[in-house]
Amino acid sequence: MKTLLTTLNSKYIHSSLALRYIKSYCEDDFDIILEEYTINQHSDDVVAELYRQQADIIAFSCYIWNIEQILEVVSLLKKVQPEVKILLGGPEVSFDPVKTMEENYAVDYIICGEGEITFKEFLDKLSKDGDLATVKGLVYREDDKIIKNNPRPVIDDLDEIPSPYKSMEGLENKIIYFESNRGCPFNCQYCLSSTLSSVRYFSLERVKRELLKFIKAKVKQVKFVDRTFNCNQSRALEIFKFLLENKPDDHEMNFHFEITADLLSDEVIEFLAKVPKGYFQFEIGVQSTNLETLELIDRKMNFERLSEVVKRLFEPENIHLHLDLIAGLPKEDYQSFRNSFNDVYNLRPGRLQLGFLKLIKGSGLRVREREYEYVYTPMPPYEVLASKELSYSQMLKLKMIEEVLETFGNSHHFDYSIEFIEKNFYDTPFDMYESLAEFWEKKGYYRYSHKLESLYEYLQEFYREYCQAKEDLFDELLKFDLLLGRRKVDLPDFLNKYEIEDYKSKFKDFVNDEQMIKEHLPELIDLSSRQIQRQIQIETFKYNILNVIDGFTVDVEEDYTVILFNYYNESTLFNKALFKEIKI
Known part of the structure; x- marks a missing residue:
């Protein structure tokens, strides 16, 4: 009796813990294989893959993110392989299993609650034509009836369950x-x-x-x-x-x-x-x-x-x-x-x-x-x-706020720019994101995906429409945020580059000056000057940007400042470059 355990994970990098528990618990006594797919695969393709296995029993692990597609797969599979037995388990089918089976005739069995012991007993009874009525936690069809057995008590001694990770095969990069x-x-x-x-x-x-x-x-x-x-x-x-x-x-x-x-x-x-x-x-x-x-x-x-x-x-x-x-x-x-x-x-x-x-x-x-x-x-x-x-209208506003929060807040590409806007132009963070969401919806930017560099330009556009003060100062903050995230020698057109006089010669002297490297980049001391060049960027700002981010005030005077960005050993939580003011 060939048994296949499967599910549709939400992403390829995910893996099913529940199925690995069941496989581990049962595989010494039964022929069990495990195959995982994702909700991003077409149902037809998943059905084809399952059909090629020619299993006697196929058991699916069901959650709110995959149940609809699983039921579609099950329905199609039964049409092309009517003799296969279909079992569902997991939280999405455990609460109201009888109704699920009444509405889905392709489903033969459902396991409610913890599945390790129940699934093994089920396979044992099925393989010996035994009485399924004794299997606690099982729901099954008998003639035209749907039978729901008594619930199974939870497993008190969890160490009775073998490790789900006897083998790490198939889990690379997951x-x-x-x-x-x-x-x-x-x-x-x-x-x-x-x-x-x-x-x-x-x-x-x-x-x-x-x-x-x-x-x-x-x-x-x-x-x-x-x-x-x-x-x-x-x-x-x-x-x-x-x-x-x-x-x-x-x-x-x-x-x-x-x-x-x-x-x-x-x-x-x-x-x-x-x-x-x-x-x-x-x-x-x-x-x-x-x-x-x-x-x-x-x-x-x-x-x-x-x-x-x-x-x-x-x-x-x-x-x-x-x-x-x-x-x-x-x-x-x-x-x-x-x-x-x-x-x-x-x-x-x-x-x-x-x-x-x-x-x-x-x-x-x-x-x-x-x-x-x-x-x-x-x-x-x-x-x-x-x-x-x-109201539904308010929920939609919150949905848009969630989108701009993810894009501009949780991404950490715009930390200083966002905090500058919040502290100078809004009473609370929510008010700022509410305005940003209004802008995002009005422009229709929520309708499609964007390159990271474009997002800096959109935030600049938002600032000029909603804040309108010291725009050149904000542009320098945007430039600072952009350079913290990645080395970008050729800045985008919407940001200003201020050239240091005789920059190339000074930059070359800097990376070849052992004393300067010891002072400012001690962790790069063993690298060649060519290697050092690839790990740093030196950029001029119209304002003393370090003072700006210290107080987030708009009341600052022009003060051209040179900042060294070090990308070699990103030691911050959000993989930002290290930075410091220098004189060259």
Whole structure:
């Protein structure tokens, strides 16, 4: 009995942790193969690939981002291979499996909840013509009926599940998803985890063994999928210390964690200050700073403590910090969301992720959708379009704000230019992005993609229409931001280049002057002058740009200043060049 495990990942670099667990749990007793595709592939092509396998059973892992396409693939596959048995599993089919099967006749079985034990028992019964009624967690067809068996209890001893990474084959250049625990200690009403059990842990010995395997395999990124990685402080700290002790020297990699910042102890924060730049990144779910909203969604958070922790984590500039907000939560109208946005943005995280509420099947907010007058898409991802507090028009404004935030804020290509605009022309960050979104929509720039260089010109255009003060000063800031991101000897036409008299001769003397290199570029001392030239740029600015970015004031006089940009050893979190003022 040939069994194929498959799914449609959202991107090629993603990989399915769930399927690897099931394969590992069952492969000693059954013939199991695993194939992964993406939602960017045509359904016809996926069907053709699956058909060529001629499997007896094909099991799909289903989520809100792939369920519609999976159902299309399943329907087509059954037409060309009617004898194949189709099984679905995963969070998107676990809540209402009977309805899913009633609406999709091509689906023969559904597994609800954790799938390792259930899937193995299912294969065992099926291979022996046994009684499927004894398989807990299984939904199946019997004649014209759909039978839903009793639910399966969660697995208490997680170490019973074999490693999903016995082999690292096929995972080259992909993100590795990993969990050190299952479940969630919180009960947030927008999340499916609110319906699950309390937290269960894999043993620390096993976790360390797996992490060491990833380090030795030279993977680039490991994403912990634990809902709250630091719900156990001492355990989290031990894992952090283990990763630091075993940090690889021969390749770059990083570890991503979802954490609750206000739970971090002073001991953990002090330790994290010593972690090398970029080795860890944290995603912190704030969601809202409206106290009434937080109470309604059962989200426990001390924003004052969270703010203190975020500032302390950011101070060493060594850890990427992603802070999340959700638009569309109960009692959060446009003004309230503006406040939440400003509260979080003013913490200056590396990334402010503006998400939109999705009414996931089984979540508390989905159950209470009428109370909050939610209007949402009937098909996945069930995104909220309007609510009692937010009109569809306001949601569209927030969507445009999200786009310009991603383009100009979270990209970090325009950090000084954006902060200059915010501090001099707007009362709050939200007001600035609201204006930028208005400009973006009016010009129609949201309709197509753009080259990076064009975005600098568009921001210049926005400044001249909405700010209209010291335009030449702002142009110098734009030039500074552009050069921080990349070496660009030939500046674009919309930016001014101020030539130093006899520049080529002075530049040549500089890179050949050992004393000057020792003073300004000591890390390049072992390079030849030709090699040094390729790693630096010297540019003249009409104003003392270092004073400008120190205070972000428009009240400055012309003061031609020469800046050295060093691209050799980008040591900042956002891969910016090092810079300093020089005299040549």
